[in-house]
Amino acid sequence: MPELPEMEHYRSQLSPLLCGQKITGVTVNRAASINEPIDEFTAALVNRIVLFVERRGKNLLFHLDDGHRLLLHLMLGGWLAYGEEGPKKDSHFQVILTFGDGLSLYFGGLRLGYLHRITAKAAIEQLKELGPDPYDARLTLEAFQKRLGQKKGKLKTTLTDQRFLAGIGNCYSDEICFHAKLHPAIAANTLDATATERLYHSIRHVLTEAKEAGGYMEHPLTAEDTLTGGYNNLCKVYDRMDEACYECGTPIKFETLTGRKMFFCPQCQKDS
Missing domain, CATH: 1.10.8.50 (Helicase, Ruva Protein; domain 3)
Structure with missing residues (x-):
C-alpha cells in the first residue's frame, strides 16, 4: 500500500503538472471507484480547474475551483500514471481525467481504493480522525x-x-x-x-x-x-x-x- 513517501512523491510531481489545468474529459470504467453516478461525476468535473494538490496522510486532495475536492486513497494496489497514454489499455484504469493540454491522469488498481468528489466540509469530516503528520511542526x-x-x-x-x-x-x-x-x-x-x-x-x-x-x-x-x-x-x-x-x-x-x-x-x- 502506498504510504506517506509514495503519496508525497506523487503530490510533488503532480503539483506542477496539474495546478491551473482545466479538466476537459472524464472516463469512469468502474462505478464503484467513485461516489456518484458516472454521469453526475463527469458533468461536475468537466471544465473544473485544479487549484492545488494536497497530501493528508496517505490521501491526496485535489482542490478544485468550485470549492470541491477530489479525495484519493489508493489503498492496496492503487497507482497513478500521467501522460498522453497510460502504460496499459485505457480499460484497465478505473478513472481517467484528461486536461486542457491533452494529457491525462490515469488511476489504476482502484479495486479497494477510491476517487471521491466531496465538499470541503465533507473532506474535513472524513479526515478528522487522522493523527498529526510526522512533519507537523507542532509535533515536537x-x-x-x-x-x-x-x-x-x-x-x-x-x-x-x-x-x-x-x-x-x-x-x-x-x-x-x-x-x-x-x-x-x-x-x-x-x-x-x-x-x-x-x-x-x-x-x-x-x-x-x-x-x-x-x-x-x-x-x-x-x-x-x-x-x-x-x-x-x-x-x-x-x-x-x-x-x-x-x-x-x-x-x-x-x-x-x-x-x-x-x-x-x-x-x-x-x-x-
Missing part, C-alpha cells in the same frame, strides 16, 4: 512523547495506527523500528526517554530518505520519471526475510503481528 519531541505514552499497543501497531500518526504503514514502520534499534513488538508505552527520542528522529529520517529516493512503489508517474521506486533497494529489513542484516549479518526475521507483516533483525532489535 515533547508532544510525541506524550502521545506515545498514551498508547497501549505494540510499537508497530502504534506506528501504523493512522489516528496516532498519519501516513505510516507496514513498510516504513519496520524501517523506522530498525533505524531506531527497537523491536517492533515492544509495548509502545514502555519506551524510556532515550528510546522515545531515538524513535522520534528515526521517523523523520526514514520518511525523508524514502521520499528523496522516490518511495518503494515501482509504477513511475510519467515516462520521464526515473526516481519512483528508488527506495526498494534501500530497505534495510522490509521484505528481506532470511537475507543478511546490513549491520550485523544476522538473517532478517519475518513474523506477523495482529495480521500485519513484520520484518526485523533479531540481533539489532532486541528490546522486546
